[in-house]
Amino acid sequence: MKFSAQEEYGLRCLIRIGKYFKVKKSLTIPEISNYEGISQHNVGKILRVLRLGGFLDSERGQLGGYTLSASPEKIRIIDVLNVLGGRLYDDSFCQSHTGMNEICTNTTECSVRSLWKIIQDSVDNVLVHLTLQDLLGTEDNVFSLFDVAPSNNSSN
Amino acid sequence: MKFSAQEEYGLRCLIRIGKYFKVKKSLTIPEISNYEGISQHNVGKILRVLRLGGFLDSERGQLGGYTLSASPEKIRIIDVLNVLGGRLYDDSFCQSHTGMNEICTNTTECSVRSLWKIIQDSVDNVLVHLTLQDLLGTEDNVFSLFDVAPSNNSSN
């Protein structure tokens, strides 16, 4: 199970642009390329996906660049990741069993699909309330939103 | 975020072999190929990974084939998936922040890494108690082990 390069870079670009939302500054492809260490061509390609996904607005011309299409707290990370990298488990797979809520072990394939669905549900539960805003600020940190066991550094 | 073909096929092959554990029958590459619709060459390649990972024993010769190296309830799915597909987030990445328990939003890259780690933790929590046995039997179904919201088909 891996994240694609497009998910990694796409999220980084979106966060970068999001950091400038408050000051209403748009970022250009060369600027993002410099910040993130991704080639300009590749940034252009990735931003296209985010723009078509509805997360970014773009403006051409000398004063052009990219801005968020909505405020950071309105942009859900789950939606962004679905656009950038697709989903682990697609519900259309088991359309014939719309009410399915038990694992199907009749075939090995179905066992595996059920497992994928469980994992997908787990990830969805983590992401469903997470917005871009949660990935921006230094005071609002993400781990505090979840029950991640802290390392034993409370005495440091 | 996607599963690799090796994870999908590897798990299917392992489940298939596991179904014959009770009757102490070993399965050959051609048999598994027929059952799962995967080419013999590909089955051989995938089983090699599972064997090197310690989940399968193999025997050559006319009566040869593959068997589980341990009983299904001893084989943890989390270990199998780690061997077949690697991990989403590798702890070695943030070795320099061994005590890190807050999201690092100083750089976009660190925000994203923190997110990957959260997702990895979520998946681990789902998988940590799941064994191959849970994917085999028809009476032991996986969904019942977790709180997956049932569809409204209780009256059907």
Add this chain to the structure above:
DNA sequence: TTGAATCTTGATAAAAAAGTCAAGATTATA
């Protein structure tokens, strides 16, 4: 010992993903 059935391994080929390139379109400013 011979042959058939099996697993084992490294090399090769095909497919998919990732990244690059070049030409074009738009906008602001002088």
Add this chain to the structure above:
DNA sequence: TATAATCTTGACTTTTTTATCAAGATTCAA
């Protein structure tokens, strides 16, 4: 209008993943 800075798009190349192939090694049974 002319120029410079920008985004836009489709084609191309490279890299990685996936799948196939071929030769070899092992085991059993006649």
